[in-house]
Amino acid sequence: MKEVLRKAKKTKNEVHLVRPVSFKEFRAHFSKKKKIHLSKSTLSRMSEKTKLLIRKKKIKIIIEKIRGRPIEADPKMLAKAISLYKSGFSYRQIEKKIGMPKSSVHYIVKKAKRKKIKTKKGHYSIN
Numbered sequence: 001m002k003e004v005l006r007k008a009k010k011t012k013n014e015v016h017l018v019r020p021v022s023f024k025e026f027r028a029h030f031s032k033k034k035k036i037h038l039s040k041s042t043l044s045r046m047s048e049k050t051k052l053l054i055r056k057k058k059i060k061i062i063i064e065k066i067r068g069r070p071i072e073a074d075p076k077m078l079a080k081a082i083s084l085y086k087s088g089f090s091y092r093q094i095e096k097k098i099g100m101p102k103s104s105v106h107y108i109v110k111k112a113k114r115k116k117i118k119t120k121k122g123h124y125s126i127n
Contacts, residue, residue, distance in 0.1 A: 013033055013034040013035060014033060014034065014035040014036070014037065015030050015033050015035075015036055015037070016036075016037040016038065016064075017030075017036060017037070017038045017042055018038075018039075018042065019042060020042050020043075020045040020046040020047075020050075021046070021050065022047065022050065023047055023049045023050045023053060026050050026053060026054075027053065031053065031057055031059075033059060034059060034060065035059065035060045035061075035062055036054065036059055036060070036061050036062065037062045037064050038061070038062075038063065038064065039063065039064060039065070040063050040065075043061065043063065073100060073104065073108070077098060077100060078108055078112075080098055081094055081098060081100060081105050081108050081109070082108065082109065082112050084097060084098070085105070085109050091105050091106050091109075
């Protein structure tokens with residue numbers, strides 16, 4: 001249960017669940033929420049009893065297609081990491097310069113190479 005609560009991103013009226021919760025857990029921790037964000041697979045693995053409670057409480061279910069954990073860096077940091085990489089800095093040098101973990105820098109650069117990091121203005125890319 002602690003794992004589900006730790007991974008559940010909560011606001012006052014909304015919660016994002018990354019794993020299905022039991023009826024008992026849902027009733028105890030999430031029944032007063034107005035919206036629940038979760039993936040299609042999380043919803044399909046949730047018990048019918050829990051789904052019934054969600055409908056009964058008139059909680060809006062929002063199915064998200066986003067996979068994985070979101071990157072917890074602001075767009076300026078992402079752009080700076082990519083810019084430094086383009087300038088020839090190593091992952092460790094970028095880590096020290098901007099204070100972002102080396103693994104995160106590597107992940108961002110990898111995604112930018114594939115043009116998977118999206119912004120309002122388009123994509124961050126290495127090319």
